[in-house]
Amino acid sequence: MEASAHGGPPLMRQINSAHVLAALRGAGPLSLSDLATRTGLSRPTVGQVVEQLHAGGLLAWVEPGQDGLPRSGRPARLVRFRAEAAHVVGIDIGRHKALVTVADLTGTVVAEHREDASGASSSADLLAALRTAARGALAQAGIRRTDVASVAAGTPGLVDWPRGAVMLAPGLPGWKIELARELRRSFRCPVQVENDANLAALAERRHGLARDARTLVFIYWGERVGAGVLIGDQLHRGAANAAGEIGFLALEEGATAAPDHFGRGPFERMVGAEAIVEAGRDAAKRHGGLLAGLGPDGLDPRGAEAVFAAAAQGDLAAVEAVHTIARRFARGLAPVLLVLDPDLVVIGAGVSRAGSALLTAIRDSVGPLTLVPPRLELSRLGDDAVALGAVELALAEAETRLLPAPGYPA
Amino acid sequence: MEASAHGGPPLMRQINSAHVLAALRGAGPLSLSDLATRTGLSRPTVGQVVEQLHAGGLLAWVEPGQDGLPRSGRPARLVRFRAEAAHVVGIDIGRHKALVTVADLTGTVVAEHREDASGASSSADLLAALRTAARGALAQAGIRRTDVASVAAGTPGLVDWPRGAVMLAPGLPGWKIELARELRRSFRCPVQVENDANLAALAERRHGLARDARTLVFIYWGERVGAGVLIGDQLHRGAANAAGEIGFLALEEGATAAPDHFGRGPFERMVGAEAIVEAGRDAAKRHGGLLAGLGPDGLDPRGAEAVFAAAAQGDLAAVEAVHTIARRFARGLAPVLLVLDPDLVVIGAGVSRAGSALLTAIRDSVGPLTLVPPRLELSRLGDDAVALGAVELALAEAETRLLPAPGYPA
DNA sequence: GAGACATATGAAAGGGTATTTATTAAATAT
DNA sequence: ATATTTAATAAATACCCTTTCATATGTCTC
Numbered sequence: 001m002e003a004s005a006h007g008g009p010p011l012m013r014q015i016n017s018a019h020v021l022a023a024l025r026g027a028g029p030l031s032l033s034d035l036a037t038r039t040g041l042s043r044p045t046v047g048q049v050v051e052q053l054h055a056g057g058l059l060a061w062v063e064p065g066q067d068g069l070p071r072s073g074r075p076a077r078l079v080r081f082r083a084e085a086a087h088v089v090g091i092d093i094g095r096h097k098a099l100v101t102v103a104d105l106t107g108t109v110v111a112e113h114r115e116d117a118s119g120a121s122s123s124a125d126l127l128a129a130l131r132t133a134a135r136g137a138l139a140q141a142g143i144r145r146t147d148v149a150s151v152a153a154g155t156p157g158l159v160d161w162p163r164g165a166v167m168l169a170p171g172l173p174g175w176k177i178e179l180a181r182e183l184r185r186s187f188r189c190p191v192q193v194e195n196d197a198n199l200a201a202l203a204e205r206r207h208g209l210a211r212d213a214r215t216l217v218f219i220y221w222g223e224r225v226g227a228g229v230l231i232g233d234q235l236h237r238g239a240a241n242a243a244g245e246i247g248f249l250a251l252e253e254g255a256t257a258a259p260d261h262f263g264r265g266p267f268e269r270m271v272g273a274e275a276i277v278e279a280g281r282d283a284a285k286r287h288g289g290l291l292a293g294l295g296p297d298g299l300d301p302r303g304a305e306a307v308f309a310a311a312a313q314g315d316l317a318a319v320e321a322v323h324t325i326a327r328r329f330a331r332g333l334a335p336v337l338l339v340l341d342p343d344l345v346v347i348g349a350g351v352s353r354a355g356s357a358l359l360t361a362i363r364d365s366v367g368p369l370t371l372v373p374p375r376l377e378l379s380r381l382g383d384d385a386v387a388l389g390a391v392e393l394a395l396a397e398a399e400t401r402l403l404p405a406p407g408y409p410a
Numbered sequence: 411m412e413a414s415a416h417g418g419p420p421l422m423r424q425i426n427s428a429h430v431l432a433a434l435r436g437a438g439p440l441s442l443s444d445l446a447t448r449t450g451l452s453r454p455t456v457g458q459v460v461e462q463l464h465a466g467g468l469l470a471w472v473e474p475g476q477d478g479l480p481r482s483g484r485p486a487r488l489v490r491f492r493a494e495a496a497h498v499v500g501i502d503i504g505r506h507k508a509l510v511t512v513a514d515l516t517g518t519v520v521a522e523h524r525e526d527a528s529g530a531s532s533s534a535d536l537l538a539a540l541r542t543a544a545r546g547a548l549a550q551a552g553i554r555r556t557d558v559a560s561v562a563a564g565t566p567g568l569v570d571w572p573r574g575a576v577m578l579a580p581g582l583p584g585w586k587i588e589l590a591r592e593l594r595r596s597f598r599c600p601v602q603v604e605n606d607a608n609l610a611a612l613a614e615r616r617h618g619l620a621r622d623a624r625t626l627v628f629i630y631w632g633e634r635v636g637a638g639v640l641i642g643d644q645l646h647r648g649a650a651n652a653a654g655e656i657g658f659l660a661l662e663e664g665a666t667a668a669p670d671h672f673g674r675g676p677f678e679r680m681v682g683a684e685a686i687v688e689a690g691r692d693a694a695k696r697h698g699g700l701l702a703g704l705g706p707d708g709l710d711p712r713g714a715e716a717v718f719a720a721a722a723q724g725d726l727a728a729v730e731a732v733h734t735i736a737r738r739f740a741r742g743l744a745p746v747l748l749v750l751d752p753d754l755v756v757i758g759a760g761v762s763r764a765g766s767a768l769l770t771a772i773r774d775s776v777g778p779l780t781l782v783p784p785r786l787e788l789s790r791l792g793d794d795a796v797a798l799g800a801v802e803l804a805l806a807e808a809e810t811r812l813l814p815a816p817g818y819p820a
Numbered sequence: 821g822a823g824a825c826a827t828a829t830g831a832a833a834g835g836g837t838a839t840t841t842a843t844t845a846a847a848t849a850t
Numbered sequence: 851a852t853a854t855t856t857a858a859t860a861a862a863t864a865c866c867c868t869t870t871c872a873t874a875t876g877t878c879t880c
Contacts, residue, residue, distance in 0.1 A: 008838045009865040073827025074875040238751025256778040335745035341648025368666040418867040419836045483856025484846040
């Protein structure tokens, strides 16, 4: 007895409820007549659906109020989506921090708590920071843990979705844990764990420039490099949840994908934050300039920012370094473009603060390597991308359960 | 007024009709009770649906006949899908041939006509061969052009889907035409034109080893090299219908994607049929052996077959050539695997006859270049893959129109 | 300020679908 | 020949959507 798509008239009601809900969540408060024209349903039907959803707590009546143009005729009752009917939690847990975001059912962030974890040396430390951040965010939002409808978390590394175990997380020592199980001990609701680049792609689709892109590639470019692939409205995870792992591209003849001691792949070693600093230092040796003092503490991602900042000021060495990095990056980006032909490529994480100089350099370098020049942009979501994407994933999960299930009450 | 998914009870009927039809097309003749249990619908509902579909000509009653085990109880009436209710046409048009396939609504091929076009020097010649092949196939199938429900054609090059114009077809001089418009002059039904590698991927999903693969990459490997990407049940075409154009991968440092005088990309020049012959000739120069007499007429794809055949016999030079080609191919395959992480990669077209030696050599070479070893197979569909895929595409289109549309008769 | 107009709401009727339950029909097994 | 088993038919019930008509409640005009 599968819960297939067939069924009686109640299925009809569920479909139409979803339509009404979608129309209402997109726009602000609407009258029943507005809803009728927007959904294509008849007014009586909309009335019934709204009544049902109202009883379920998903809708609320709102006083007309003189909020708009005074129309003639009997004023309509307005109904709005009760975004506060439930909340979801989006988590971004990385090497240095734990970020917990609480959002309502429209995806609006209502609370956020960032916990620094640069001192963490074990997964237990990291989990402790996560718990602190979660407590803080929930308190700020004024809700209890049991009120959370769905949770999603983003983490670096390969994740066994949907099980939620971190299979391979180079860079985080001891982070090979059953993260989902840990989270389920705190939350009494569905928990998902995903690769961070994938989640950032989701966020970009919702908040960023990718709203009308059918195929979107988000490239997480910081210390590590990875890609999230979004096709239609669906994340492309691949057979082993390893899709988009371009950090392990081995472009040089004779190179292999084997990770180094820090767990980084060959492409990450070529264009990651450390490589950017290295390129800057290298160019400064020849040309001098602002980057001459760039010390060996280049592991700090802010070192890369210094290179981009100097390039923006016209420093010769820095400009050369940026071009070197852009050329290398283009060689890894080109295969992605040829294989997927995406509508848009968004570059995020640390390097997203690089500015337009890097972007144009990449465009120049990648142009001759592809058939059609791609749309290429820098993310504007900053450090929140992963957590916002986690909210999106949790939201999508919650929505599948919020609609009243079809079936005869008898 | 969009023809959205909402609607009244008639939509319900359409959904359930589709379920009944699917169940019936998958298995042989079934009784109404069988259909009820398989679809989860009630028997009376199935009765109504079947009656309606029968009136539409899509179903036929079949005499019980002593075809099975004698069951007790009243014998059930059996109903079957009328595959002969309509026919679709799948076309493979390439540089040297025109292949037209006629299939019924289950996708079973009922006629096939291959027209040699090695002497064709213009698009007019090629179209003439196509028309001859089409006439022959339709005559063999015993149907008229006006009886065809849907047509799909596969061609090399970039295709502007869904418009059906060939935008860029290096290798076929003068083939930059509005192929779909040409075909529409012959057929009074929907016509689709697609990239040949994409269609071969569809065929592999239906007939080949990929039936349970969620993500499938078909690699067309002959004189030209291209990939078709199938995700879920959907072709991934990309923003400019340029997805999978891996023939233009520029792997060497300093190389560009620019096509040569024959319109071939850099990766095609490295591993295409001609490169295989070249590698064989090169190795024979050093080692001698069976390939010593390999003349300069290496443009013939059968030259590549000679290399593989010699390698199968243990010829030293040929084995070395195969390994050289496998190493090069692996370098282009690895990015595809890292980006998409497919369940299965199928290698088709000319090289699919290479045998297992090439396959294991590729596996060995690509292993160190990826994170998870891929499933890699040779196609077993031979020359029919593209035409069979075209049938699949035409079928999918036809099916959307065969179901009785919902809506009140009033 | 009273009436006309415009829009929203509500109730009732009509048609379409699906399910459950009961009844009848047609085979085989005892 | 009767019982059993399974299939088809029919009736009853419930749900859903739409159309149509009547009613309510504002604004605008005179």
